[in-house]
Amino acid sequence: MTSRSRLLVLAISTPIIAFAFVGGYFGRAIAQDDTYQHLRVFEDVVSLVLNNYVEPVDVRDAMGGAMRGLADSLDPESAYLTPELVRTRESNDPGGPAEVGLDVTRQYYLRVVSARDGSPAAKAGIRAGDFIRAIDRRPTRDISAYEGSRLLRGAVGSKVSLLVIRGNAADPHMVDLVRERVAGPDLTTRMANSTTGYVRVVQFSADSATQLKQAVDALAKAGASRYVIDLRGTSRGDLDEGVAAARLFVKGGTLAIRLGRADQREPIAAQTTDGVVTAPVALLVDIGTAGAAEVFAAALDGNGRADMVGTNTLGRAARQRLVKLPDQSGLWLTNQRYLTPSGTPIHETGLVPDVSVEPSEIEFGAMAPIPDEALQKAVEHLASRPVL
Numbered sequence: 001m002t003s004r005s006r007l008l009v010l011a012i013s014t015p016i017i018a019f020a021f022v023g024g025y026f027g028r029a030i031a032q033d034d035t036y037q038h039l040r041v042f043e044d045v046v047s048l049v050l051n052n053y054v055e056p057v058d059v060r061d062a063m064g065g066a067m068r069g070l071a072d073s074l075d076p077e078s079a080y081l082t083p084e085l086v087r088t089r090e091s092n093d094p095g096g097p098a099e100v101g102l103d104v105t106r107q108y109y110l111r112v113v114s115a116r117d118g119s120p121a122a123k124a125g126i127r128a129g130d131f132i133r134a135i136d137r138r139p140t141r142d143i144s145a146y147e148g149s150r151l152l153r154g155a156v157g158s159k160v161s162l163l164v165i166r167g168n169a170a171d172p173h174m175v176d177l178v179r180e181r182v183a184g185p186d187l188t189t190r191m192a193n194s195t196t197g198y199v200r201v202v203q204f205s206a207d208s209a210t211q212l213k214q215a216v217d218a219l220a221k222a223g224a225s226r227y228v229i230d231l232r233g234t235s236r237g238d239l240d241e242g243v244a245a246a247r248l249f250v251k252g253g254t255l256a257i258r259l260g261r262a263d264q265r266e267p268i269a270a271q272t273t274d275g276v277v278t279a280p281v282a283l284l285v286d287i288g289t290a291g292a293a294e295v296f297a298a299a300l301d302g303n304g305r306a307d308m309v310g311t312n313t314l315g316r317a318a319r320q321r322l323v324k325l326p327d328q329s330g331l332w333l334t335n336q337r338y339l340t341p342s343g344t345p346i347h348e349t350g351l352v353p354d355v356s357v358e359p360s361e362i363e364f365g366a367m368a369p370i371p372d373e374a375l376q377k378a379v380e381h382l383a384s385r386p387v388l
Contacts, residue, residue, distance in 0.1 A: 042066075067329070068142060075334050075348055076106040077320055079144030083328040088150065090322070095150030098179035100160060102126065102152055103235045103290070105316060109133050109165075110140040110148045113314060114233040114288035117202050118184055120177045125365035126164060128233055128288030128314075133172060134163040146332055154179050166364050173364050189215045196379050197224030204237025204292035208245040216248075216277050226280045226382040228375065231297060232310065233288035239317060239338055242292030243268055246299035249306070251275025255299040257339040265343070270303075280385035281306035282378040285353055290314040294346050295338050302341035307354040309378040315350030355381055 050057055067080040081089060088095070101119020104110045110132040115122040132140055135151045143151070152160060157178060164173045186205050192198040197219030199212065216227060246255050250270045258266040283297050285308045294317050300306035317338040324330045337347045357374040 067331070068144075071144075071331055071333070072106070075318070077145055077316065077318060077332075078334050079106075079146050079332045081144070081146065081322070081330045081332055083330075085147060085150075086322065086324060086328060086330040089146070089330070089332070095153035096155055096158075096179070097153075098156040098158065098181055099153045100177045100179055101182045102132075104132065104145055104148050104152070105314070106145045106148075107131070108141070110135075110143060110145065113290050113316070114235040116182055116236070117200075117233070119182050120180060124175050124177060125367075126162075126175065127166070127362065128286065129166070131165040132162050133165055134161075136161050137163075144332070156181060164364070187211055187215060189219055191219065191222055191224065192228055192375065192379050194223055195225050196382060197222070197227045198230065198375070199227060200230040201234050201293065203234060204241040204245060204296070206238075206241060206244075208237070208241055209248050212245055212248055213276070216279070220279075224279075225387045226282075226385065227277075228282050228284060228378045228382065229306070230284040230375070231289045231293040232284050232286040232374070234293040235288060235290035235314070235316070237292035239292050239295050239319065242295035243299065245292075246296050247271065247274040249275065249277050249281060249300050250303045251278075253303045254341040255303075256295050256341065257343055259337045259339055259345075261335070265339075279387060280382050282382045283308045284374055284378055285310040285313050285351065286359065286374075287311055287314055289351075290316040294351055298338075298340040298346060298351055301351070301354070307381060308351060309355040309381060310353050310357050310374050311359055312352055313346075313350040315346060315348045317346035 046062070049062070064080070064082070071078045071080040099119075101116035101121045103113040103116075105113050112126060112128055112130040112132065114128050115126050132148070134140060135143070135148065138151070140148060154160065157180070160177050160179060162175045162177065164175050166173070184202065186201070186203050186208060188200045188202070190198050197216070199215050199219070201208070219227065243255050247270060251274055252270050255268045255270055258268065260266070281300060283300060283306050285297055289297065290313065294313050294315070297306075297308055297313070301308050318334045319336040320332050321335045322330050322332055334347075337345065339345055340351075355377055357377050360369050360373070362368065
């Protein structure tokens, strides 16, 4: 290897090695011989590229690609952040005051987790599971979920163009959206029938437990003795807000388990004052149910307080932390995951419903079919549950 190649390899490898030792994510693994062997292979590969590629290689581009590949191999939420993105993360700058109502993750391209009720994206017919191939003509192949969320935000009234794929990649849809301040209640209620109350949770917040209690009380006065809680497309909110809301329904037992490094498990138990709502509950879930909503659903389902009706949930129940690198770039890394009360993983796995309802095939831009088959199934399922 030439002296120039060694210097370039060192420039590329130093942040990775520094991260391994200083950031501590690989911890004990970095001390193993097989890890050093992989680093030696990496050094050889970089040398071969620098000395054999037809054109001069930009070391910064090569470094960025290597770091993106490293982060992408971990899970959809982990990401490599450029120095500029690190600064936005540290300053808690979301990218602008207005949005289109989309929550995204990574699955080759950016994938829609959910479109908030009443948002510009929802009104345009974008749904959970759709893929965003480009944002303002910029391909999303190398865009992290964190950066994609920022690109979707901007000034009130500004426009953003999305190239959206549903089902057939050969038939993409160009959708122009106008950003706005997405507002509205965190939950809404109505009577599904004379004895069943319906609660739609749009997102979880610090007030969700209080709002759910008020909603249940109001529906009870209207004659409800059973409740359907709709978590379809509910993906926003801190994970602990899902736990706090679950306390309203679970009187005893484990609500969730936090999983940290080296298999460190921290059970979260119900308290003596929890479980004030004892009525039968059914939960509507789908591929857009994620994060706090999944933790909430797992707590109720795992303690026998509710059955889930619908389709498998997304599987996104983890926290990330920023690890800065010497060149001021950083790695946005998952460092904690939440498990079900029985210790089953949620992140990248999702929850399986107790009562499966096949989702309807909906053409792009069309509204959801009426009547709501999943809601009907949930109401029927609840009818067989005794009221305590």
